[in-house]
Amino acid sequence: DAGVIQSPRHEVTEMGQEVTLRCKPISGHDYLFWYRQTMMRGLELLIYFNNNVPIDDSGMPEDRFSAKMPNASFSTLKIQPSEPRDSAVYFCASSFGADTQYFGPGTRLTVL
Amino acid sequence: KQEVTQIPAALSVPEGENLVLNCSFTDSAIYNLQWFRQDPGKGLTSLLLIQSSQREQTSGRLNASLDKSSGRSTLYIAASQPGDSATYLCAVRGTLGGNNRKLIWGLGTSLAVNP
Numbered sequence: 270d271a272g273v274i275q276s277p278r279h280e281v282t283e284m285g286q287e288v289t290l291r292c293k294p295i296s297g298h299d300y301l302f303w304y305r306q307t308m309m310r311g312l313e314l315l316i317y318f319n320n321n322v323p324i325d326d327s328g329m330p331e332d333r334f335s336a337k338m339p340n341a342s343f344s345t346l347k348i349q350p351s352e353p354r355d356s357a358v359y360f361c362a363s364s365f366g367a368d369t370q371y372f373g374p375g376t377r378l379t380v381l
Numbered sequence: 382k383q384e385v386t387q388i389p390a391a392l393s394v395p396e397g398e399n400l401v402l403n404c405s406f407t408d409s410a411i412y413n414l415q416w417f418r419q420d421p422g423k424g425l426t427s428l429l430l431i432q433s434s435q436r437e438q439t440s441g442r443l444n445a446s447l448d449k450s451s452g453r454s455t456l457y458i459a460a461s462q463p464g465d466s467a468t469y470l471c472a473v474r475g476t477l478g479g480n481n482r483k484l485i486w487g488l489g490t491s492l493a494v495n496p
Contacts, residue, residue: 300482312486325483360424368413372424
């Protein structure tokens with residue numbers, strides 16, 4: 270298996286633009302997680318899904334952030350409008366039942 | 382509210398040294414604790430997972446221990462190698478909710494093993 274796939278790997282955009290991050294989990298996994306990592310705050314869970322259903326979105330910072338999982342093999346994290354403080358590395362991870370989460374390589378987002 | 386702390390934030394050691402990384406948590410009601418490794422510019426890789434009923438887990442040169450009552454875990458790395466250089470993070474999963482998969486993370490310890 271190719272592991273968790275994220276795209277794009279790097280994204281540079283201007284404040285106010287819409288940003289869409291994409292994730293393909295490992296086939297057969299039933300949990301999908303979106304994280305944000307910054308130097309100051311470390312890793313923060315934004316939202317996670319179980320069988321495509323959002324379970325906990327309490328970490329989503331505000332209404333500018335939204336996440337969807339239309340099927341078992343694809344998820345998106347959208348920021349609209351983006352702001353400089355959204356600059357971070359965004360990780361997607363997936364797991365199957367058990368607790369071990371498998372992480373993607375991350376998307377480094379820079380908002381100018 | 383669960384908080385996870387890792388000390389030290391950074392560590393530099395000569396190759397071959399045995400070392401210990403520390404992780405502490407404020408709420409002892411945990412389901413499990415995990416140690417991850419993160420290489421620069423890459424995602425995280427799970428190293429060891431300790432269930433709340435366990436005291437330790439071992440994988441190769443790595444040994445992780447858990448003391449719930451004191452809110453502490455240690456990751457022991459034996460005979461360190463330059464390839465061990467990375468950031469090591471610990472994360473705890475709470476017990477609330479049957480479907481709770483939320484992990485609370487420490488900020489990590491950045492380890493440099495010098496040849």
